[in-house]
Structures are given as structure tokens and as C-alpha cells.
Amino acid sequence: MEKESGISSEAMGHAVLAWMQDLSPQGICVTDNELRIRGWNSWLELNSGMEKKNVLGKNLFQVFPDLETRCLDAYFNKALAGGVSILSAAFHGHLFPFTPSIADSGFSSMQQTVRIAPLIHADEIVGTITIVEDVTEREHHNALLRKQYERQELFSWVLSHLLESTDPEKMVKEIFPQISVHIGMDAYFNFLLDEGGTRLRLHSAGGVANDVQEKFGTIELGENLSGTCALERRTVIWSEIQRSHEAKAQGAKSLGFTACICHPLLAQGKLIGTLAFALRKRNQFEPDEVEFTRVIAQYVGIALERSQNLNALNRAKEKLRSHAELLEKEVQERTRELLDSLNELQTFSYSLAHDVRAPLRHVRGYVEAMVEDGQGELTAKSREYIDLILKSIFRLDSLTEDILTYGQLSQIASPKTPVHLDDLLKDIISLNPALEVPGVVTIAMPLHTPIAERPLLSQCLTNLLDNAVKFVPAGVAPRIVVRTELKTEKANAGTAESHWVRIYVEDNGIGISSEYHDRIFGIFERLGREGDFPGTGIGLAIVTKAMQRMGGRVGLSSESGQGAKFWIELPARDS
Amino acid sequence: MDLSSMQSDALTELINIGNARAASALSDLTGHRITLEVPKVSIHKIEEVGEFLSRTISGEVASVHQVFSGPVGGNGLLLLDQEAALILTRLLTNNESGRSLDASAKEVLTEVGNIVLSACLGVFGKLLQVQVTFAVPRLHVESIHKLLSSLTVGREELHYALTVQSKFTLRNSDIGGYLVIILGVTSLDRLLEELGHWEKRQLED
Amino acid sequence: MNTKILLIDDSSVARRVLRQILEGSGYSVEEAANGTEGLEKYFLNKPDLVFLDMVMEHMKGMEVLTKLIEKDSKARVIVATADIQTGTRTEAEEKGAAAVINKPFTRDRVLSTLQNVLEGGQ
Numbered sequence: 067m068e069k070e071s072g073i074s075s076e077a078m079g080h081a082v083l084a085w086m087q088d089l090s091p092q093g094i095c096v097t098d099n100e101l102r103i104r105g106w107n108s109w110l111e112l113n114s115g116m117e118k119k120n121v122l123g124k125n126l127f128q129v130f131p132d133l134e135t136r137c138l139d140a141y142f143n144k145a146l147a148g149g150v151s152i153l154s155a156a157f158h159g160h161l162f163p164f165t166p167s168i169a170d171s172g173f174s175s176m177q178q179t180v181r182i183a184p185l186i187h188a189d190e191i192v193g194t195i196t197i198v199e200d201v202t203e204r205e206h207h208n209a210l211l212r213k214q215y216e217r218q219e220l221f222s223w224v225l226s227h228l229l230e231s232t233d234p235e236k237m238v239k240e241i242f243p244q245i246s247v248h249i250g251m252d253a254y255f256n257f258l259l260d261e262g263g264t265r266l267r268l269h270s271a272g273g274v275a276n277d278v279q280e281k282f283g284t285i286e287l288g289e290n291l292s293g294t295c296a297l298e299r300r301t302v303i304w305s306e307i308q309r310s311h312e313a314k315a316q317g318a319k320s321l322g323f324t325a326c327i328c329h330p331l332l333a334q335g336k337l338i339g340t341l342a343f344a345l346r347k348r349n350q351f352e353p354d355e356v357e358f359t360r361v362i363a364q365y366v367g368i369a370l371e372r373s374q375n376l377n378a379l380n381r382a383k384e385k386l387r388s389h390a391e392l393l394e395k396e397v398q399e400r401t402r403e404l405l406d407s408l409n410e411l412q413t414f415s416y417s418l419a420h421d422v423r424a425p426l427r428h429v430r431g432y433v434e435a436m437v438e439d440g441q442g443e444l445t446a447k448s449r450e451y452i453d454l455i456l457k458s459i460f461r462l463d464s465l466t467e468d469i470l471t472y473g474q475l476s477q478i479a480s481p482k483t484p485v486h487l488d489d490l491l492k493d494i495i496s497l498n499p500a501l502e503v504p505g506v507v508t509i510a511m512p513l514h515t516p517i518a519e520r521p522l523l524s525q526c527l528t529n530l531l532d533n534a535v536k537f538v539p540a541g542v543a544p545r546i547v548v549r550t551e552l553k554t555e556k557a558n559a560g561t562a563e564s565h566w567v568r569i570y571v572e573d574n575g576i577g578i579s580s581e582y583h584d585r586i587f588g589i590f591e592r593l594g595r596e597g598d599f600p601g602t603g604i605g606l607a608i609v610t611k612a613m614q615r616m617g618g619r620v621g622l623s624s625e626s627g628q629g630a631k632f633w634i635e636l637p638a639r640d641s
Numbered sequence: 642m643d644l645s646s647m648q649s650d651a652l653t654e655l656i657n658i659g660n661a662r663a664a665s666a667l668s669d670l671t672g673h674r675i676t677l678e679v680p681k682v683s684i685h686k687i688e689e690v691g692e693f694l695s696r697t698i699s700g701e702v703a704s705v706h707q708v709f710s711g712p713v714g715g716n717g718l719l720l721l722d723q724e725a726a727l728i729l730t731r732l733l734t735n736n737e738s739g740r741s742l743d744a745s746a747k748e749v750l751t752e753v754g755n756i757v758l759s760a761c762l763g764v765f766g767k768l769l770q771v772q773v774t775f776a777v778p779r780l781h782v783e784s785i786h787k788l789l790s791s792l793t794v795g796r797e798e799l800h801y802a803l804t805v806q807s808k809f810t811l812r813n814s815d816i817g818g819y820l821v822i823i824l825g826v827t828s829l830d831r832l833l834e835e836l837g838h839w840e841k842r843q844l845e846d
Numbered sequence: 847m848n849t850k851i852l853l854i855d856d857s858s859v860a861r862r863v864l865r866q867i868l869e870g871s872g873y874s875v876e877e878a879a880n881g882t883e884g885l886e887k888y889f890l891n892k893p894d895l896v897f898l899d900m901v902m903e904h905m906k907g908m909e910v911l912t913k914l915i916e917k918d919s920k921a922r923v924i925v926a927t928a929d930i931q932t933g934t935r936t937e938a939e940e941k942g943a944a945a946v947i948n949k950p951f952t953r954d955r956v957l958s959t960l961q962n963v964l965e966g967g968q
Contacts, residue, residue, distance in 0.1 A: 137669075148774040149763070150707070152755050154748035156734045157670055179748055181777055191774075201745075208745050212736060647858070654857040654928075657901055658949050661928035674933040677901045679856065843863045843951050844870075 075192040079104040079185070082195075093162070093198030099191060101126045101142055110198070113164045113176065130162060145184045145194040153180040155201050166202045177205040217358060220248050224362060228369035235373045238366055239270040246272055249358055252346040253323070257285070257292045258331075258339035258370070266296055266340065273344070274321060282317070290317045292340040295328035299337055301360065303327045305350040324349050327356060329363035333371030341366055419469035426466070430459045468604035471525060472611065480519045482616065484639040487513040487569070490520070491548060494528050500535045500544070507531070510549035516567040516636035522612040523636070527571070529605040530632050534573035537630070547572045552638060565638035574629040578622065609634065644684055644833075651836045653682045655768065656805050656820075659761035664809060666756045671733050676810040680820075683804050687823060690802035691789045694819060697806070698722050701782050703742060705754020706792075708776040709762055713769055713828045716792055717762055718821040719754040723782070725816050726750055732811050742782060751780045761805075761820060769835050792823065799826040849964065850891065853877045854884030854910060855899035855926070860949065864897055864926070867953050868960075881905030885913055888921070895963065898943075900927035900934065908937065915942035922963055926951070 079096045088108055096105030102125055106118045116129070126142065127134050133142075138161065141151040153161060155177040164176040171177075179201050185193040224241060231237035238256065246254050253273030257266035265286055271279045282290070288297040294314060295302040304310065304326045307318050318326050321344070328342035341363045345351070351359075433455055437444070444452070491509055495501045516523070531546065538544040553566040613620045613634055624630035644652065657680055664675040685693050703726035705719045721729065723742070730736070730746040733753065742750070755778040766773040781788060805820040824832065851873050853861050858879075865875045876891060878884035882905055888896060896914065900907035907927065914921045925938040928949040935946045944963040947955055 144759075148711075148772055149759050150755065150775040150777055151759075152748070152752045152778055154745070154752040156730075156736075156745050156749045157752060183777060184774060186774065201748075204744055208743060650857055651859045654859045654949070657857070658928040661901070661930055661949075665930045668931045668933065674931060676906075677929060679901055679903050839950075840859055840863055844866050844953060 075187055076104060078187055079193065092200075093196075095126075095196040095198065096185065096193060097126055097142070097196075098193040099146055101146075101194065103129065104193060105195075110162075113167075113200070114162060132163065133161070141182045142194055142196075145182045146191060148184050148191060150183045151181070153178075153182070155179050155205050161196070161198060167200050168203055168206060171202050171206040172209060173202060173205065176200055177202040216248070220245070221361060221365075225365050228365055229372070231369075233373070235269070235370065238369060242270055243272050245362060246343070249343075249355065251343040251359075253321070253344040255282070255292060255328075255342040255344075256331075256339065256366070257296070257342075259296065259337055260284070266292055269339065278321060290314060291326050291328045292342050295330055295340045295342070296337060299330050299332075301327065301329045301356075303351060303356065318344065322346055325351055327351055327359055329360055331363055331367040331370060333367050333374070338367065338370055338374065415469055415472075419466040423463065423466045426459060426463055430456065430463075433459065465604070468608065472604055472608050480521055482517050482519055484515045485518045485520050485523050486515060487548075487550065490524055490527065494524065494531060497528070498532060498535070501531055501546075506535065506544050507546045507548065510547060512550075514550045514552050514567040515639045516569070516618075517639055518616050518618070518636050522616055526609045526612050526634055527569070529609050530571040530634070533605055534571055534575060534630070534632075537575040538573070539576055542574065545574045553635070566635050567638045568633050568635045570631060570633045572629065572631045577628045577630050578624045644682070648833055648836060649682055651840065652803075653680060655764060655836070655839070656680050656682060656761060659764035660757075660805075660807055660809075662764065663757040663760035666760060667733075667753060670752075670756070673732070673812055678808040678810075680808075681806040684829075685802050685804060687789075687800040687802050690804060690821065691786050693804065694720070694785050694821070698785060698819065700784070702785055702788065703747075703750055703780065703782050704788050705751055705758065705778050705780050706788075707755065707758045707762075707778040709773045710776070711766075711773040712771040713765075713773060713824070713831065715825065715828060716821075716823040717758040718788075718819075718823070719757050720785075720788075720819040720821060721750070721816075722818075725818055728814055729753065729811070729816050732814055732816075747780050747782075751778050754778055754780070757820065762822070765822075765832065768839055769831065800824065801826060801829050803829070848872075848874045849895070850874050850876065850893040851960075852884065852887055852891070852893040852896045854881065854896060854902075854907075856880055856902045857899070860899065860926070860951070863951055864956065867951065867956050870953075871957055873960075881907070881910040884910055888914060889917065895922045895924065895944075895960070897924050897926045900925060900929050900938070908941065911938060911941050911943060924959060924963060 075098065079098070082096065082105065090107055090109055093110040093113065094105060094107040095103065095110060098104050102123055103121050104123075106116075106121050110116075111118055121129050127139060133139055136158075138153075138158070141153065144151055158178075158180070159173075160175045160178040161180040162176075162178070164178075166173050166176050177200070179199040181197045183195055184191045185195045224245060227237055227241055242254055242256065246252075251273070253271070255271045255274075256269045258269045259265075260267055265284050268279060268283050271282075285293045287293050291302060291304060291314070304315055304318065307315055307323050307325060310319060323344040323346060325345045325348060326342060327344075328340050330337055331339040331341055341359070343359050433452060437449075437452055488509075491507075491513075495507055501507050527548075531548075534546045535544045547570070549570050549572075551568045551570070553568055555564050555566060610620050613636075616636060618634060618636040620632070620634050622630065622632050624632075657677070660677055660680055664677055668675050683693075698720060699722070701723050703721050703723060707717045709715060709717060726742060727746075730742070730749045734746075734749055758778070759775065762773060762775075781791075783791075800823055803822040803824065805822075806817070807820060808815060808817040810816075851868055853864050853875060855861050855864070855877075856879055861877045861879075865877065868875050876887060876893060878887050881902055884896070884898070887893075898907050898910060898914075902910075907925065911923055911925065914923060919942070921942070922944045923942065925943045925946045926949065927934065927938075927946070930948050938946050944966070945959050947959050
């Protein structure tokens with residue numbers, strides 16, 4: 067801009083424009099200070115479709131009335147006041163309404179970056195100059211990047227929601243409406259395969275009326291879009307539906323869809339349903355939409371599979387739980403029944419024994435009185451009978467006493483203490499005249515000291531010694547040896563050692579053949595002929611039960627005819 | 642150079658008015674209300690301003706630079722750190738996906754910088770009753786020191802930087818930045834002198 | 847009776863300008879340099895009217911306005927601010943401001959607004 071007197075501002079404006087006119091890749095619009103257009107370069111001619119000669123001299127706002135309605139006149143006024151403005155495409159879109167330079171940009175008008183500045187000549191503001199830059203392509207590119215970014219965000223949003231949700235089926239229903247809006251779909255259908263695998267049941271749908279959802283509540287495989295997709299197990303895309311005459315497409319056509327896409331929902335290769343999206347305005351899907359919906363279908367498949375697994379797991383858990391509950395209940399019930407009957411039995415046998423003893427003593431008392439009173443009157447035969455009666459009474463009495471003892475074992479507990487066998491054995495022997503006979507019982511020293519309930523141990527040894535002295539063949543003098551042994555046991559490697567005292571009671575009696583060894587410890591087991599040896603058959607059962615209660619063991623080594631060797635084993639006193 | 646508390650107060654009030662004009666213009670443009678905070682004003686020798694700014698802004702800064710000329714001339718700068726620049730463009734354009742300052746975002750920033758600088762310098766121009774003209778605004782993204790060294794400042798006189806630390810709230814986000822106006826000592830003296838008259842003029846009108 | 851006016855503004859310049867305009871017209875003026883002080887002085891001295899700045903440190907003008915009206919629904923407050931956004935004006939009026947005037951001040955505008963508010967309230 068040179069200072070040349072005599073040159074008019076209009077002439078100067080022309081000069082500037084003439085120079086740039088054909089070169090500039092941007093629009094250049096010059097106005098005078100009344101905002102009449104004084105310059106309109108070829109770029110503007112080309113893009114506006116308005117020839118220079120038709121706009122020159124006209125007021126800018128007359129040619130573009132919407133500048134004033136959009137309040138953009140302020141920028142020109144600011145320029146006339148010396149101010150410079152830059153109008154970004156992001157805020158304003160465009161200054162002049164031109165057609166976009168590239169097709170399918172998504173913009174309805176050319177996106178422009180505009181600079182408006184005062185035109186100064188000789189320190190005077192003589193007008194304005196406006197530079198218009200076409201940034202449509204750049205903005206289009208940015209919009210695509212933005213879209214891509216938003217989709218990525220959407221993907222991760224969808225995925226995280228589907229995978230975090232405890233109820234993916236419900237979540238699927240909730241997120242579909244949002245997905246559809248985000249990706250510009252007009253409707254969606256989500257079918258799930260029936261258990262029989264022959265029909266599809268509508269799980270969720272959007273963008274269609276309720277009665278439509280009812281109408282398509284269940285469809286057969288091969289029927290409509292979703293049925294076709296399910297049958298063929300691959301993505302099915304239908305374009306230009308409104309022009310289609312295909313029978314299958316009539317359903318979609320009647321709903322006003324222009325294009326549909328349906329993806330199978332697969333879980334580990336197994337079809338679980340379908341996911342379809344539909345458009346009402348565009349006749350086909352963009353490749354990125356196909357890809358996008360495919361990924362969504364993948365995610366939904368994963369989520370639904372997870373949901374189904376979850377349901378199955380919960381069902382199994384529930385079943386297992388109720389089964390276990392039932393079992394537990396049964397066990398408890400049976401245990402209770404058993405305990406009841408056991409108690410009942412014990413109470414019964416105890417009371418029986420108890421109730422029998424009193425009349426029995428009466429009988430004995432009267433029989434003994436009869437013998438005393440009728441000394442000379444009884445015949446030898448009668449005496450013999452009375453002896454037999456007394457023997458039977460004696461046996462019956464022992465039997466009831468043993469039953470009472472056995473019953474008491476399960477009821478009364480005394481403390482476990484070290485028991486000195488020396489004293490105990492002397493007591494026992496002194497109570498049985500058959501044992502008191504010198505030479506019958508030999509006690510081998512030393513005697514180790516077991517831990518036991520003294521009354522129980524006493525009972526056990528009494529029974530064993532009584533048995534030993536009892537089962538001796540006629541004419542043989544009984545010989546019994548009592549001795550003890552200290553045993554050390556280690557149940558498993560690594561566990562502590564335990565010490566036991568084993569007490570042997572060995573006799574020279576009839577012995578017991580090994581085939582009976584298991585049985586003799588049961589109640590009422592008597593192995594010999596009843597008549598030969600006295601006894602109730604409860605003795606060994608009492609021993610067994612007593613030993614069980616004290617945590618001890620009982621055993622036998624014997625052969626028929628060689629005498630019996632019984633033993634009992636109890637924890638040893640710590641020494 | 643130290644400002645008297647009276648000068649500082651008057652300058653703050655004046656810049657407050659300028660900021661408010663800028664906020665109003667931005668609000669009109671974006672449709673979002675902008676809440677202003679009290680600006681903090683200080684004056685530094687041009688050689689020292691870099692160090693002062695580095696204390697609060699680090700890394701690369703986005704700057705909108707506009708040269709103004711006329712009876713009072715100088716450089717106007719709006720400085721935002723990268724983060725603030727990104728947040729601002731995101732908020733203004735409703736574009737949540739902006740991860741970097743692309744061409745489009747830079748343009749938005751330039752427009753915003755132009756509005757802020759025009760409003761503030763416009764208030765000064767009005768105060769001084771002088772006509773100031775502006776060059777086209779330019780946007781740079783670089784370090785503070787590189788930015789300051791690239792400014793062409795006349796060597797014939799001392800230059801000062803009037804720095805204004807501004808903060809405002811937009812859509813519940815706080816955004817802070819610096820407005821730096823670089824003036825020759827003559828222009829600055831005139832400005833400070835006029836500040837004294839400004840008070841009186843308000844009483845006269 | 848002498849009309850008492852309270853100025854709440856953190857700018858000493860703004861307070862000075864207003865004080866001179868108001869005292870010149872016979873009003874008695876009191877100043878507060880921040881919102882807290884302003885609230886204190888309002889309830890202590892019960893002024894007839896308040897000029898309130900919006901852009902202040904710590905307690906913002908809008909908050910002061912809310913508190914004033916909350917405690918004294920008859921309080922007459924003229925919001926005096928550089929903030930010319932319509933949104934700000936609307937919000938201030940909604941919160942109970944009697945009028946809004948913009949900075950920088952002019953004597954005429956200050957006095958005419960003041961008179962309007964005082965008359966309107968009687």
C-alpha cells in the first residue's frame with residue numbers, strides 16, 4: 067500500500083484485488099467504510115456462484131441478509147472501528163453460505179475460518195477486508211476422528227457395563243436404547259433362542275410400537291431378518307428394503323425400514339440369539355456401522371453367555387444347597403430316632419431288670435423259708451427240685467444285676483484317674499471265694515498303672531476274672547495269671563507317641579476257638595453249652611462297653627482247649 | 642516497577658471491566674455463563690517477566706499474540722497452559738473428545754484470545770482516548786521463554802510487561818490464564834497517568 | 847432523615863467514586879471492602895440501601911446478595927458490577943436485587959438508579 071495522492075480508495079481496493087484475484091486459494095471480500103462490496107475475488111465467484119459484476123457496489127448485508135440476523139454484522143463494525151476478528155469454524159460454521167467443497171462431509175454448508183480486519187489507507191480506516199478459508203475437509207476429518215473417539219468410548223462403556231453388571235440381561239435392555247441413539251439407528255431388535263432351539267423369542271426392542279413388539283414376540287428360524295440370520299448363523303444385511311419384493315423382507319418393509327442389519331449372538335460358537343438394527347432414512351449401512359454393530363453384537367453375546375452361565379451356576383448352587391439341607395435334615399431325624407429308641411430300650415431293659423429283682427427276692431425268700439420249715443417233710447425228690455429252683459433264681463438274679471450294670475455304664479461317669487491295680491485286684495479277689503483259693507490267681511509284678519474310671523475298671527476285671535475261673539473243665543484246678551505290659555505306639559509318622567498299659571488275664575480254661583472271637587464280646591453270647599457253665603452272657607459285653615467309654619481296647623488270643631488270654635488296654639499314666 | 646496501591650487498585654478495576662467485557666462476548670458466543678474472579682495485576686521489566694510467569698506456568702503454553710499499534714503500541718498476549726487450553730476448547734465447543742490442540746481447536750483459541758485481548762485493550766484505548774488498531778492474532782504453542790524471545794520489541798526504550806492473572810469458571814470448571822501486555826515505558830507512564838484521571842472522569846460524566 | 851448507603855466493593859477506586867457521587871448528593875455513605883465486612887455492617891448499622899459489587903475475593907457478590915435477602919427480605923440492594931452478561935443480571939434480579947448497574951460508573955446513571963429504587967420502595 068503506497069501513499070499516492072490522487073488515488074481513490076476505490077481504485078486502491080481494485081488494485082489489491084486485481085493482484086490477488088486469480089492467485090488466492092481463499093475468498094477475499096473488500097468493502098468500503100459503508101460496507102458496500104468493493105472487491106469479490108474469483109474464489110468467491112466460484113464458490114458463491116455470484117459473479118463479481120452482480121455484487122459489486124451492493125451492501126454486504128443486502129447480498130447476505132443472514133449476516134445481520136446471525137449478529138455477524140458486529141464483526142464488520144468492529145473492523146470499521148479498527149478491530150480485527152477471527153471467526154472459527156467451530157463457533158460459527160460459516161460466514162457466507164456456500165456449498166461444501168467435498169461430498170458426504172456431513173455439513174450442510176462449507177465450513178469457514180474467517181478473518182475480518184480494517185482496511186487502512188494513510189492511517190485512515192477506509193473499509194474492511196475479509197478473508198474466507200475453506201476448512202470443510204479439515205472439519206470433516208476432525209468430525210470423523212471425534213466420531214471414532216466417541217465410538218471407542220461407547221464401546222468401552224458398553225463393555226464395562228455389560229461385564230460388570232450382575233444382571234447382564236437386564237443391562238442389555240437398559241443400554242440398547244442408548245446405543246441406538248449414539249450410533250444413529252432408528253430401531254433395534256434383540257431375539258434370544260428358545261430352549262428348544264427352533265424359535266426366537268423377542269428379548270428387547272426399541273424404535274417400534276408396542277404392538278409391533280407383540281406381533282414379533284416369537285419368530286421361527288428362517289423367518290424375517292432375524293430368523294434368517296439365526297438360521298444361517300451369519301450377519302445378514304438388507305439394503306433398499308422399500309424396493310424389495312422378497313417375501314422375507316415384507317415384515318421389515320411394512321415397518322418402514324430402509325435398511326436392516328442382523329448379527330448372530332454367539333457364545334463359544336453356539337447360537338444364543340440375534341441382534342438387529344434398522345434404519346428408516348438411509349438405504350444402506352456404512353462399512354463402519356457394520357463393523358460397529360458387529361462388535362456390539364460380540365459384546366452382547368459375551369454378556370448374555372455370562373448371564374446364562376451365571377443363571378445355570380445359581381440354579382446348580384440352589385439345587386445343591388437344598389439337597390444338602392434335605393440330607394442334613396434326614397440325618398438329624400434318623401439320629402434323633404435312633405437315640406430315642408436306644409434310650410427307650412435302655413430305660414426299658416433297666417426298668418425290667420429292676421422290676422424283676424424285687425419279686426425274684428420274694429420267691430427266693432419263700433423257697434428258702436419252705437426248705438427251713440419243712441425239714442423232715444420234704445422228700446428227696448422235692449429237695450432236688452427246690453435246689454434247681456434256687457439255682458434258677460440265682461441265675462436270674464445275676465442276669466438282672468448284670469443288665470442293670472450294663473445300663474448304668476452308659477449313664478454314670480466318674481473321673482479318670484490313675485488306678486493302682488495291686489489294690490484293685492486284691493479287692494476283687496476277696497469278693498469271689500473261688501478266686502481266693504490259694505494258687506488260683508497269680509499276679510505278675512510289676513504292675514503298671516493305667517488311667518481309668520476306677521468303678522468301670524473294677525467291673526471289667528471282675529468279669530474277666532469271674533469268667534476265667536468259671537470256664538474250667540471239670541476236675542481241673544483253675545489257674546489264672548494277671549500281668550501287665552507297657553506299650554508304646556505311634557499312630558503315624560510325625561504324631562506324638564502314646565503309651566498304653568495292657569492287662570492280661572490268662573487262664574487254663576476251655577478256651578475259645580478263633581471263629582467265635584468276634585462274637586463273644588456281644589451281649590448274651592455264650593459259646594459253650596448252657597448247662598455246663600454258669601453265667602449270664604453279659605459279662606464280656608459289659609467289658610467291651612466299659613473299655614469303649616474309657617477310650618481303651620479289649621482283645622483276646624485263645625485257641626479252643628488251650629485256655630483263654632483276654633486283655634484290656636488303657637492309657638498309661640504319664641511317667 | 643512497583644505500583645502504588647492506588648494505581649494497582651485502579652488498574653485491577655479497569656482490567657476487571659475489560660475481563661467482564663470479554664466474558665460477556667464469550668458468553669454470547671457460546672451460550673454459557675462465565676463467572677469471573679478478581680484479577681491479580683503486577684508489572685515487571687520485560688527481562689524479568691519470563692521468570693515470573695515460569696513460576697506458575699510450566700511446560701508448553703498456548704499463546705494468542707496480537708500486536709497493536711497507534712499512539713500507544715505494544716504486544717498483547719493471552720497465555721494458557723496446555724491443560725487449560727484443552728479444557729477451555731472442550732468446554733466451549735462441547736467437544737469432549739479433544740485430546741490435543743488440533744487445527745480446529747487452535748482456531749477456537751485464537752478467536753477467544755482475540756476477544757479477550759480486544760476487550761481489555763479496548764478498555765485501555767477508551768481510557769486513554771486513543772484509537773488503537775490491531776494486527777491479526779496468531780496462536781503459538783511453545784515454552785514461555787521461547788515465546789518471549791520471539792517477540793520483536795523495540796530496543797530504543799525500556800519495556801515493561803503488565804501481567805494479569807485471571808481466573809474464571811465455565812460450566813463448573815475453573816480455568817486460569819495470564820494476560821500479558823507489553824508496553825514501552827512512555828506508553829506505560831501515559832497509561833498510569835490516565836488511570837488517575839479516570840477516577841475523576843467518572844465523577845464528571 | 848439522612849439516607850444511609852452502604853458500599854460493598856473490594857475496589858477502593860470504585861468505592862471512592864461512588865462515595866463522591868453519593869455524598870455530593872447529600873447521602874451518608876459507609877464502606878465495606880469485602881462481603882463479610884459488608885454483611886456485618888449491614889446488620890449493625892441498618893443502612894437504607896446497599897451498592898454491591900459482584901466480582902470480589904472470597905465471598906462473591908452473589909453469595910452476599912443471597913445472605914442479605916435471606917436475613918432481611920426488605921433489603922434494598924443495587925448490584926454494581928462490571929459483569930455485563932445478561933445471565934448475571936437475571937440471576938441478581940431473581941435473587942432480590944432492586945436494580946443492576948454496570949461499571950464503569952457515571953454520575954447520572956448512579957443517581958437516577960438510586961432515586962428509582964428509593965422511590966419504588968416507599
